[in-house]
Each structure stands twice: as structure tokens, then as C-alpha cells.
Amino acid sequence: MESESESGAAADTPPLETLSFHGDEEIIEVVELDPGPPDPDDLAQEMEDVDFEEEEEEEEGNEEGWVLEPQEGVVGSMEGPDDSEVTFALHSASVFCVSLDPKTNTLAVTGGEDDKAFVWRLSDGELLFECAGHKDSVTCAGFSHDSTLVATGDMSGLLKVWQVDTKEEVWSFEAGDLEWMEWHPRAPVLLAGTADGNTWMWKVPNGDCKTFQGPNCPATCGRVLPDGKRAVVGYEDGTIRIWDLKQGSPIHVLKGTEGHQGPLTCVATNQDGSLILTGSVDCQAQLVSATTGKVVGVFRPETVASQPNVGEGEESESNSVESLGFCSVMPLAAVGYLDGTLAIYDLSTQTLRHQCQHQSGIVQLLWEAGTAVVYTCSLDGIVRLWDARTGRLLTDYRGHTAEILDFALSKRALAPAVSRCSMSAAGWRAPSVAPILLSSGRASMGGLNPARASSWPSFTAHSILWDI
Structure with a gap:
């Protein structure tokens, strides 16, 4: 997709009739970052015994595994200011994933290369329980819609679910090599994609199962649409x-010329589920109508950095889309690229609005609910906040000493939670709002997939909490 200022919107791209314009704001601005400091009725009918009652979860703890201010220089080599509030450091190897409980935003779950996952309290970093029994690196973890269950999945395909209040394992299953995992937005139903091309759906804890057979290649990413009746899955052969x-x-x-020309890396949906955005190693982001299944827009970066700063000792690789998402209050979409480019696109005009450059590859981005602020985390160990209306950097959060590779954003707090390449997880707190969580590792949800991590350097792992 090219910018309006240079070559205009693609002639063969149909307009989006349902989206409105938002003023006569300038279309593109390039921001160079200074390197210095600074989700159904039908499904419920099918699964009639699903209990939608919400239960209050207990917040008991029995171990301590946190420090308020980690010592400088202990992990990694990215020394600098530490804005974090809490650090969780029970992992003994890289932390690959992080998630917050959606009901209270008081609990976190992290999974790592040490074949372990932990559920811990965000306020003080106190361990609630360990999700034990995995045989490989834990690359997926997340809470159910009501926060009563927590699921973890490792690279070998072993998935486990625990009851949060009792801290007991209630379900497990061995599938093929795991690519992604996600809870249904309204029911205790878990979905996962595997390397054999299958997408699995289980009702937890009784284990009722359905499989959705794809092409003979990995199901690399997936997302349940907000209506809870449909799911979009992307595959390694470029099909959707x-x-x-x-x-x-x-x-x-969508396949062939309608699909991507390379493996899909990430997928997102807008709030009402009418639009889907997909990203691929072909460096394209495709806008798809969920109703018609037609591609209604294609976005490409304006320029590609000569060499993405992926990390010391790593082989250089071509640019690719690593993360993307929709703004909830304006017709905007953000796309993060491996070369460090954050592109903000206007969906009404299908033009590039702003291009914000990072010094290292972007791993993941998330929009703040109810605002036009987008958070990014990158391989330089920094979380950044951008105003998508102007393309300007609002602030950044530091404290990690290695690459950040996953993060989650507290809905109540309007603050992010991320993962990075050290043996702990960290979090921040925004002024007058609730906490952010930051964790470390070599894999990310919707970003640098563990299946692509064979050439990454080895890292340590921890989680940190910041006061924003």
C-alpha cells in the first residue's frame, strides 16, 4: 500500500462503504525516533451444558518471587534506566508468553523455555501456583473469558487447563506441534492451531472436541471473531x-492470488467483527470483509530498512509483518514490521497516515481501548506509546535488559503487558491507572512465532511491572 502523498491508494482496491471519514487531518508524517534516552447463541446452543456463571477467584499466594527493583546488569546487556515497579523472576530460562486475567486484571500467567508456566499476582509479584507437567517450552498461555480457568500450551502440543481458585489441573490434551492457542470470548471453549494444519476446539473441562482440517501445512495463526460463531485461521501456504x-x-x-504469497504471521479483527486484518512474511497486510470473504484492501510499507536490527549474532532476514490491529475509536489500523516500521493506515481512504520508525524490529503492537494510542514493543527492550492521530511518540517504558517478545494490555488499566528476553517479567503503572505487565522471552503472540525462533540467540527471562 502506498502513501497518498506519493502514489495514492491502489486503483483496484474497492472502497469501504461502512467506514466514515474523521476530519481533514494530514495524511502522512514520518517520525524518526531519537536513538537516545528519551469474545454466541448458536455455539451456546450446541454446547448447552456450558456454564456462563462467573465465579470469584481467590487470590491466595504461598511463595515469593519478585523484587521491586532488579539489579542493573544482572540479565542481558541492555543497561539503562529502569522504570519498572515489580519484577517476577521465578523462570530459569527465557519467558515466551504473558497474559492478564480479563475479569479483574489482577493476575498474570507467564510461560517459558524452562518448560514451566506460573500464575502470579500482579500487585506484588507473589506466586499463586505453578502450571507444572509440560514437556517442552511453554509458548502459549491465557485466561478464560471469566478468569476462572487458565490454559497453557507447549511447543510439543501438550495443553493443560487449571481451575484458578482451586489451583488444580482440570483438563489436558496432546495435539500436534502447537502454533497458537486462544480462548473463546464467551464460553469455556479453547481453540488451538497445530503444525499439521488442524485447528482444534475443545469444551473445557469435559473435553468435547471438534477439528477443522486445513491444508497440509501449519495453521500459523488464528482468532475467534467477536460474535463467537466464526474463527479466522491463517496458514503457512498463505491461505486464509x-x-x-x-x-x-x-x-x-482465500488462496492463490486472493491470499498471501507467504506464511501468515498474525491476524486481527475489528470490534464488530466485520473486518479482518492479516499479516504475512510477504510483507503485506490484507484487509478482508468477514461477511463476503473478499479482500478490500492491501497495505505495504513505503520503504524497507536496509537491514533490520534483529539482534546481535543473528542472521539478517527480509522484512515481514509481525503484528497488527484496529483502533476502536477511529477508522485506523496499525501494522508493525520486522524492520522497525510502525505504519498507521487510514481505512476510510486506504492511505498511509503516519510512519513511525523504531531502531529495532517490532514484535507486537496493541491499541489502547477507547483511545487512538497504540503501544509497541520491540527488540531493543523498550515499550513505546504513540499517538496515532499525529504519529508522535508520547513516552516510552524501560527496565528490560534484553529483547521484549510479548506483551498484554490491561483493559481496566489501559496499560500494556509484555514479554522479553530475560528470566523475569516486568510491569509498569500509568498515572492514576492500573498496572502494566512486562515479561521476557523469545516468542510472542502474533509476533515472532516460536516456530521461527531456531536462529534466535539464547536469552534469559523475567517479568517486570512499571508505574506509568
Whole structure:
């Protein structure tokens, strides 16, 4: 996709009739970052015994594994200011994933290369329980919609679910090599994609199962649409399938010239589920109508950095889309690239609005709910906040001594939670709002997939909490 100022919107791209314009704001501004300091009725009917009652979770703890201010220079080599508030440091190897409980935003779960996952309290870093029994690196972890269950998955395909209040394991299953995992937004239903091309759906804890068979290649990313009746899955051969979760059949299939020309890396949906955004190693982001299954827009970066600063000792690789998402209050979409470019696109005009450059590759981005602020984390160990209306950097958060590789954003707090390449997880707190969590590792949700991590350097891992 090219900018309006240089070559205009693509002529063959149909307009989006349902989106409105938002003023006569300038279309593009390039921001160079200074390197210095600074989610159903049908499904419920199918699974009639699903209990939607919410239960209050206990917040008991029995161990301590946190420090308020980690010592400088202990992990990694990115020394500098530490803005963090809490550090969780029970992992003995890289932390690959991090997630916050959606109901209270008081609990975190982290998984790592040490084949372990931990559930801990965000306020003080106190360990609640360990999710033990995994056989490989834990690359996926997350809480159910009501925060009563927590699921963890490792690279070998072993998935486990625990009851949060009792701290007991209630379900487990061995699938193929795990690519992604996600909870249903309204029911205790877990979905996962595996390297054999299958997408799995289980009702937890009784284990009722459905499989959605894709092409003979890995299902690299997936997302349940907000209506809870459909899911979009991306595959290594570049195809995109929109599945009917009740019928178990594909509604739309995009392949060949309609699909991507490389493996998909990430997928996102807007709030009402009418639009889907997909990213790929072909460096394209495709805007797809969830109703018609047609591509209604294609976005490409304006320029590509000569060499992305992926990390010392790593082989250089071509640019790719690593993360993307929709703004909830304006017709904007953000796309993060491996070369460090954050591109803000106007969906009404399908033009590049702003281009914000990072010094290292972007791993993940998340939009703040109810605002036009987008958070990014990158391989330089910094979380940044950007105003998508102007393209300007608002602030950044530091404290990690190695690459950040995953993060999550507290809904109540309007603050992010991330993962990085050290043996701990960290968090920040915004002024007058709730905490942010930051964790470390070599994998990310919707970003640098563990399957692509064979050439990454080895890192240590921890989690940190910042006061924003």
C-alpha cells in the first residue's frame, strides 16, 4: 500500500462503504525516533451444558518471587534506566508468553523455555501456583473469558487447563506441534492451531472436541471473531480460512492470488467483527470483509530498512509483518514490521497516515481501548506509546535488559503487558491507572512465532511491572 502523498491508494482496491471519514487531518508524517534516552447463541446452543456463571477467584499466594527493583546488569546487556515497579523472576530460562486475567486484571500467567508456566499476582509479584507437567517450552498461555480457568500450551502440543481458585489441573490434551492457542470470548471453549494444519476446539473441562482440517501445512495463526460463531485461521501456504464453529466447515477460503504469497504471521479483527486484518512474511497486510470473504484492501510499507536490527549474532532476514490491529475509536489500523516500521493506515481512504520508525524490529503492537494510542514493543527492550492521530511518540517504558517478545494490555488499566528476553517479567503503572505487565522471552503472540525462533540467540527471562 502506498502513501497518498506519493502514489495514492491502489486503483483496484474497492472502497469501504461502512467506514466514515474523521476530519481533514494530514495524511502522512514520518517520525524518526531519537536513538537516545528519551469474545454466541448458536455455539451456546450446541454446547448447552456450558456454564456462563462467573465465579470469584481467590487470590491466595504461598511463595515469593519478585523484587521491586532488579539489579542493573544482572540479565542481558541492555543497561539503562529502569522504570519498572515489580519484577517476577521465578523462570530459569527465557519467558515466551504473558497474559492478564480479563475479569479483574489482577493476575498474570507467564510461560517459558524452562518448560514451566506460573500464575502470579500482579500487585506484588507473589506466586499463586505453578502450571507444572509440560514437556517442552511453554509458548502459549491465557485466561478464560471469566478468569476462572487458565490454559497453557507447549511447543510439543501438550495443553493443560487449571481451575484458578482451586489451583488444580482440570483438563489436558496432546495435539500436534502447537502454533497458537486462544480462548473463546464467551464460553469455556479453547481453540488451538497445530503444525499439521488442524485447528482444534475443545469444551473445557469435559473435553468435547471438534477439528477443522486445513491444508497440509501449519495453521500459523488464528482468532475467534467477536460474535463467537466464526474463527479466522491463517496458514503457512498463505491461505486464509473463515470457519463456522458450529458447522465445522469453512465459510470463505482465500488462496492463490486472493491470499498471501507467504506464511501468515498474525491476524486481527475489528470490534464488530466485520473486518479482518492479516499479516504475512510477504510483507503485506490484507484487509478482508468477514461477511463476503473478499479482500478490500492491501497495505505495504513505503520503504524497507536496509537491514533490520534483529539482534546481535543473528542472521539478517527480509522484512515481514509481525503484528497488527484496529483502533476502536477511529477508522485506523496499525501494522508493525520486522524492520522497525510502525505504519498507521487510514481505512476510510486506504492511505498511509503516519510512519513511525523504531531502531529495532517490532514484535507486537496493541491499541489502547477507547483511545487512538497504540503501544509497541520491540527488540531493543523498550515499550513505546504513540499517538496515532499525529504519529508522535508520547513516552516510552524501560527496565528490560534484553529483547521484549510479548506483551498484554490491561483493559481496566489501559496499560500494556509484555514479554522479553530475560528470566523475569516486568510491569509498569500509568498515572492514576492500573498496572502494566512486562515479561521476557523469545516468542510472542502474533509476533515472532516460536516456530521461527531456531536462529534466535539464547536469552534469559523475567517479568517486570512499571508505574506509568
